[in-house]
Amino acid sequence: MSTKSDIAQSMPASNRLSLLTQRKRMAWLFLSPMMLVLLAVAGWPLLRTIGFSFTDANLGNLHDYQFIGFENYLVYEAGEWYGVLADPLWWRAVKNTLFFTLVSVSAETFLGIIVALTLNAQFKGRALVRAAILIPWAIPTIVSARMWGWMLHDQFGILNDIFMTLGFIAEPVAWTADANLSMWAVIMVDVWKTTPFMALLTLAALQMLPSDCYEAAKVDGIHPVRVFFKVTLPLIAPALMVAVIFRVLDALRVFDLIFVLTSNSADTMSMSVYARQQLVEFQDVGYGSAASTLLFFVIALCTLAYLYLGKKRMESY
Incomplete structure (x- = not known):
């Protein structure tokens, strides 16, 4: 009895490529609603937090702030280091x-x-x-x-x-x-x-x-x-x-x-x-956002490392 993999292997290369393309499109079609919801629920707050980390925003007035660059992360002033990383x-x-x-x-x-x-x-x-x-x-x-x-x-x-x-x-x-x-x-x-x-x-x-x-x-x-x-x-x-x-x-x-x-x-x-x-x-919204952004990058690096190691593991089989 022929399996799906046997049938796929017997198909011409152009047909296999077309079938793979259709599967990818269908996958993205099914994932798109979830991605849109995730972008609205998590993406926008994340981008806003990263944006605040480059400002001197205060919780008392979030509409009145100035762009200060990387000062919340690390800055050298008057012979001293300041910022979250210091x-x-x-x-x-x-x-x-x-x-x-x-x-x-x-x-x-x-x-x-x-x-x-x-x-x-x-x-x-x-x-x-x-x-x-x-x-x-x-x-x-x-x-x-x-x-x-x-x-x-x-x-x-x-x-x-x-x-x-x-x-x-x-x-x-x-x-x-x-x-x-x-x-x-x-x-x-x-x-x-x-x-x-x-x-x-x-x-x-x-x-x-x-x-x-x-x-x-x-x-x-x-x-x-x-x-x-x-x-x-x-x-x-x-x-x-x-x-x-x-x-x-x-x-x-x-x-x-x-x-x-x-x-x-x-x-x-x-x-x-x-x-x-x-x-x-x-x-201190700016300073706190900088700390939250650093936490996000720590978690993101751990996730990417896991995905990379998992991919290498799958390739070894």
């Missing part, structure tokens, strides 16, 4: 964001794989466990952050009460106020909330794997750990990479979780929190 607090926010992204996404990926492997096994009550696992992810971030804020409170938080009862700590700990613990507290809450997302995507990939490979490995007596690293992990790698890039992009722009738990603390300040502080509290 602000130590900005670079601390960059460091905090990258650390948060690296640790939280790594932990979520590791735990997500373990949870997915567990849920992929056959056991009684599996459907109930699957539904329960998704609860943290279904809770809105603001709600979960506020809930954990109460649980981590140094005076009447339940975690301090439990740890003191068990003898792990001698006195209440200010989890979100201590400079050495606040970032780890934020990471813990993010891992609790987002691990189900990683588990869900990984589980979907696991359920699409062919059973032939595992039956052959079982017959050959190969250890399950070796089967995982040699068979399972390579097969779910594409889906896992999609989940990771989504989480990386989401973690790089983290705002609500950190702001609710630690407000504007420099110990946990992310790039989004820094931009919000400049825009809202200091009402």
Whole structure:
């Protein structure tokens, strides 16, 4: 029986080129409504933000501003460097964001794989466990952050009460106020909330794997750990990479979780929190827009790097 690929290969080159052109046109036709909506919803605000980053606009009067070039980004005056790129607090926010992204996404990926492997096994009550696992992810971030804020409170938080009862700590700990613990507290809450997302995507990939490979490995007596690293992990790698890039992009722009738990603390300040502080509290639209633009370019570079590596991976097959 001939497949579609066989039929396409048997067609003349001119007909194949015409068919490919028609498919591309149809693809753009179907994508055009979404692209127009995206341009209106995201494109215009983005361009406006980039435009404001080259001005001295103030939140009190957005219609009265002057073009100042790259002064919001970096400028040298009177022997000193000024601008976002010369602000130590900005670079601390960059460091905090990258650390948060690296640790939280790594932990979520590791735990997500373990949870997915567990849920992929056959056991009684599996459907109930699957539904329960998704609860943290279904809770809105603001709600979960506020809930954990109460649980981590140094005076009447339940975690301090439990740890003191068990003898792990001698006195209440200010989890979100201590400079050495606040970032780890934020990471813990993010891992609790987002691990189900990683588990869900990984589980979907696991359920699409062919059973032939595992039956052959079982017959050959190969250890399950070796089967995982040699068979399972390579097969779910594409889906896992999609989940990771989504989480990386989401973690790089983290705002609500950190702001609710630690407000504007420099110990946990992310790039989004820094931009919000400049825009809202200091009402410096130009300076805050410059920080937001830099954040956009960081995320865009990560996206382009992923697309480039994904293309290279596809070409290698």
